[in-house]
Amino acid sequence: MSADTPAEAGPGSPSNGPGPRGSGPRGAAPRGANPAVDGAKLVRERRLNNAKKNWALFRSDVPALIGAVVLLFFVVIAVAAPLIAPATMLDVTKQLDVPRYAPPSLDHPLGTDDLGREMWVRILWGARVSILVGVAATVMSMVIGTIMGLAAGHFTGLFGGIIMRLIDFFIVLPSLLLAIVLSSVLERGVFTIVVAIGLTSWASTARIVRSQTLSVESRLYIERARILGAGHRHILFRHLLPAVMPLVLANTTLTVGGAIIAESTLSFLGLGDTSKESWGTILKNSMDVSAATSGYWWYVLTPGIAILLVVLAFTMVGRAFEAIINPALRSR
Amino acid sequence: MSTPTHDPHPEDRRTPGTGSANPGTDPADPTSPGSDPAGQGPASARDSADAPGAVDADEPPAGGSFARYFLRKLGGAATSMILVIVLGFFAFRMLPGDPVLKIAKERPMSPAQIAELRSQYGLDKPVIVQFWDYLVGIVTGDLGESYVYRKSVSALIGEYLGPTLLLTGTAAVIAIVLGLWLGQISAWRRNSLFDKLASSTSLIFWSVPTFWLGLILLMIFGGTLQWLPTGGMITPGLDPWSFAGIIDVITHLILPVVSLVAVVYAQFLMIMRASLLEEMNEDYLTTARAKGLTEDEVRRKHAVPNALLPTVTVVFLHIGGLIAGAVTVEAVFSWPGLGKLTFEAIRGPDLPLLQGTFVVFSAIIIVMNLAADIVYRFLDPRVRRA
Secondary structure: OOOOHHHHOOOOOHHHOHHHHHOOOHHHHHHHOOOOOOHHHHHHHHHHHHHHHHHHHHHOOHHHHHHHHHHHHHHHHHHHHHHHOOHHHHOHHHOOOOOOOOOOOOOOOOOEOOOOOEHHHHHHHHHHHHHHHHHHHHHHHHHHHHHHHHHHHHOOHHHHHHHHHHHHHHHHOOHHHHHHHHHHHOOOOHHHHHHHHHHHOOHHHHHHHHHHHHHHHOOHHHHHHHHOOOOHHHHHHHHHHHHHHHHHHHHHHHHHHHHHHHHHHHHHOOOOOOOOOOHHHHHHHHHHOOHHHHOOHHHHHHHHHHHHHHHHHHHHHHHHHHHHHOHHHOOO | OOOOOOOOOOHHHHOOOOOOOOOOOOOOOOOOOOOOOOOOOHHHHHOOOOOOOOOOOOOOOOOOOHHHHHHHHHHHHHHHHHHHHHHHHHHHHHOOOOHHHHHHHHOOOOHHHHHHHHHHHOOOOOHHHHHHHHHHHHHOOOOOEOOOOOOEHHHHHHHHHHHHHHHHHHHHHHHHHHHHHHHHHHHHOOOOHHHHHHHHHHHHHHOOOHHHHHHHHHHHHHHHOOOOOOOOOOOOOOOOOOHHHHHHHHHHHHHHHHHHHHHHHHHHHHHHHHHHHHHOOOHHHHHHHHOOOOHHHHHHHHHHHHHHHHHHHHHHHHHHHHHHHHHHHHHHOOOOOHHHHHHHHHHOOOHHHHHHHHHHHHHHHHHHHHHHHHHHHHHOHHHHHO
């Protein structure tokens, strides 16, 4: 890629106005609305075919299908938690007649905790926060990562250099360490956890986006757009962003797992919102009462297995997405 | 998040070096190593030797002595360290609001007492002066005083640093050896039962929080079977340098090390596997086979050394994840290290202590990365000759 062209085709360049429309990527064809050739229909057909092909690929991936079913299950129980198990079931004052530390049995399917609460109810409610935080933090991290990666790949010179340094910094330092710092100085709460994870975990996405941006930047159609007078904004949002998006989306699914683990770790360290159930909080409580060494195995096992299932499910689905987007991986 | 700890991206690992070997001095260089994810991109054609080994794409092929390479890496590390220090100041002094007011909220204090506390912590000075004091403190090794322990933070860290290095060092060595060894077998016998088993086990280990694995181990071997001690580093009263003392420390070390290794080796396995798979279609292996070498020799003498190169950098990058994992593992096993100190600082909350552990942890990780870059330079003749 020629590093110096953007300067010539800067946003202030007079040809910028008509340029974008004329030099639009092929994806913009439907907006052309040319009555002679029904471009819109062609594009729609091609997209439909692609979707069909991708769905067939996904369906042939058994682990991914299982993962999707597991995810669906957890999302449903998370959303329906208040209906299945009303919040009063978590109220400690209403559990006075329930045995403490009851091992799993027919009456108490997953056992009870140190305050007589049913483990299954806690897992149910915990799914809400854990999955919500996982997804929200991932979205945040993806947005930051995409912006930084695009900027690092597209802009050259001092600005790009500074962003690269910043990405390097966040790659080198473990995001958990930074997330601990952030969440310990900010007000405790679910939102803080989301911000702490989102703000610190974007670097690997940025790196992937950057390398994809670099490879797209060197293609001829970008050169063409530039020569036709496209500015930074046009190239970034009309050409580069669509080109990196599939990769980002596949990465999103893979990243949610990491974010869920990060949430559980932060909650376990006591940095979460103690008033809200999350799988990490349950594990923290289990350690507070030394459940592991006192033989209350269900207290330790159930939240961890929930985490394991959801993270595995996200990973399986993410891998399938990735294989669809990146055929080179399929042989692996 | 791909927390470095949890990076599910095997193919992202085919891009060794983007992290640390590419310090971004030339972000425009499209020959960024192998990570062209869709495999297209005329850009990579420019990089004639685009085997993953040739990672240092922004390294001019000729020119740049070792001193220059070293200085550049050192500069990068220094920049990171400065960022850590600045971040440490703003995160702990600016974000949380007035720590004295927080303390005052917890116990009744007279305005005079508050004012005194303020001057004690230097909070009555302008921010810029506070920042300067903080910088001077860091340079002279004075990280302030812990609210909880009522001791100097640097003294506390000095006291707890050894056990952490022992724990993470042991875990790192075992995880690297195990991961690389299993990874190469896995790749070599791709799609065999061994490969599937190894890959799925590592996937499962990757999908659990480190501390949970620790809790499970604690439950089985410490609680139920009572084979191993449940916490601490040494039975009180034993001399750590006697024979019995060393054995005792080792028994205390087993569970925390296993939990750390379990989560991290899996990543090393996947990196090594991906990296060796990359090498497996190379022509030089066919040549080696044609020479009449056994499969085993081809693997050991030809494929693995080449696959190791890109792995080294990535492995060192993941050491950071190991250290982050140590925080929770030390909390679970009451291992008297920096992680436990961090855990207690969070509980406090003891911000000066937390700030100190953050700066020290970060410094360790940055130094490890610098070491990785330098080791890499010596390992890869292509970079060395350059």
